[in-house]
Amino acid sequence: MFARIVSMRLKPNTHAEFTRTFDQEVIPTLRKQQGFRDEILFATPNGTEVVGLSLWDSKENADSYSRSTYPQVLKSLAKVVEGTPEIRPYDVTMSTCHKINAAVAV
Numbered sequence: 001m002f003a004r005i006v007s008m009r010l011k012p013n014t015h016a017e018f019t020r021t022f023d024q025e026v027i028p029t030l031r032k033q034q035g036f037r038d039e040i041l042f043a044t045p046n047g048t049e050v051v052g053l054s055l056w057d058s059k060e061n062a063d064s065y066s067r068s069t070y071p072q073v074l075k076s077l078a079k080v081v082e083g084t085p086e087i088r089p090y091d092v093t094m095s096t097c098h099k100i101n102a103a104v105a106v
Contacts, residue, residue, distance in 0.1 A: 001055060001056065001057065001092035001095065002056045002062050002091060003090040004087060004088070004089055004090075006086070008049065008085040009048060010048055011081070015043065018050065018080040018081070019041075021079075025073075026039075029072070029073060030054065033061070033064075034061055036054065036056060036057075037055040040052070041053075
């Protein structure tokens with residue numbers, strides 16, 4: 001399993017619009033992507049920063065999404081995101097939610 005962690009700063013007073021856009025546009029797009037497993041969003045209490053954790057079957061699936069679809073996702077979020085989101089890739093070595101352990105992830 002593979003993870004992409006995306007950190008974003010939101011424009012002032014746009015947290016509700018971000019959440020709505022993510023739910024109505026981004027999640028349906030992600031669900032159509034081969035190898036997509038799950039998305040978890042974290043927001044700071046003041047709603048100015050958001051971190052998204054997406055889980056994928058493989059690095060290849062996540063890379064394909066990054067090349068082909070992620071640019072469109074960025075465009076749909078442009079009205080609420082300030083600057084360029086930071087993306088960090090990770091191998092998943094354990095997940096209690098997805099019953100993953102180091103032997104399976106390797």
